[in-house]
Amino acid sequence: MTEAHVNIYDRLEQLGIELPNASAPAAAYVMSAQSGNTVYLSGHIAKRDGKVWAGKLGASLDTEEGKAAARAIAIDLIATLHNHLGDLNRVTRIVKLMSLVNSTSEFTEQHLVTNGASELVAEVFGERGKHARSAFGVAQIPLGACVEIEMIAEVK
Structure with missing residues (x-):
């Protein structure tokens, strides 16, 4: 099976990842918007055990904790993309x-x-x-979250 034909849900299962329910917006925006073949996902903040993963890197959190928070956000972003598309295999990039x-x-x-x-x-x-990719250090994120990430995807 070629790379382009690998089933994303099989890969998630192999990695032991179960997608959570997609998050709801916390203010006046939508979690995803599509224009043509491009899907824009709003910024997702880090959560741990269903609650905001608060903290400041370099003060209360170290790099490895931040990396774990960013990984958790990626899972949430993928869940939102799944919710938007209905099928992650539609992602081309x-x-x-x-x-x-x-x-x-x-x-x-x-x-x-x-x-x-x-x-x-x-x-x-x-x-x-x-x-x-871009990665920025900022003075604060809504709700005191340690990391926020947004994603842009191309789909068929």
Whole structure:
């Protein structure tokens, strides 16, 4: 079976990932919007045990904890994409991730935190998951979350 024909749900099962229910918006926006073959996913904040994963990298959280939070967000993003599309096998490319990391001014490992999401997306989607990316350190994220990530995907 070629890379393009690997069933995404089989891959999720192999990775031991069960998609959660897609999140609802917390304010005046939608979780996903499509224009042509491009799907834009709103920023998702880190959650742990169903609650906001709060904290600041470089103060109350270290890089590995941030990376785990980013991985959890990637799973939530994939769940939202599934909810929008109805079939993740329609994804032809994850185009871009944009990551905001709640961090101190001294913390400089935002790129390593964001690897938690990037690596998971590549594991799930294979070649289709290789994406462009930005990772920023910010002073605060809504609800005190440690990380927020948005995604852009191309679909058929």
